[in-house]
Amino acid sequence: MKGIFTEFKEFIMRGNVMELAVGIIIGGAFTAIVASLVSDIINPLITLVFGGGSVEGLSIPVPGTEQGINFGNFISAIINFLIVAAVVFLLVKAVNSAMNAGKKLAGKEDAEEAPAPTCPFCLEEVKEGATRCPHCAGVFDAPASA
The missing domain is CATH 1.10.1200.120 (Large-conductance mechanosensitive channel, MscL; domain 1)
Structure with a gap:
């Protein structure tokens, strides 16, 4: 109780x-x-x-x-x-x-203004600086950038 x-x-x-x-x-x-x-x-x-x-x-x-x-x-x-x-x-x-x-x-802009980088193979969003897609495991030539 x-x-x-x-x-x-x-x-x-x-x-x-x-x-x-x-x-x-x-x-x-x-x-x-x-x-x-x-x-x-x-x-x-x-x-x-x-x-x-x-x-x-x-x-x-x-x-x-x-x-x-x-x-x-x-x-x-x-x-x-x-x-x-x-x-x-x-x-x-x-x-x-x-x-x-x-x-x-505060210097924070809306997240919508800066689009997230996308995988060139599956077109899913990836984190900036990623060298591999977490969705399709595609390998990028250069780190992902917006």
């Missing part, structure tokens, strides 16, 4: 699990902010432009029932989603450009 608790403790203390937990907590708080932005600012602006009551109350009555199709709530959910998706997109884009800038400052 003690082994399970030890494994669980190791699992919880992993960096990626803690980062995920922090991300979920921040995401929940951010969702509350976006929901407030949509319901308190954007929806009143929509009703001001189009007139009428609140966007959440927009519905189409369904004959024979007391319920209707609440498309106003659906519109609010779509606006919430689009705002969250736009912010996540911008965040990922900023992180990617920061990582690329960091690589350039």
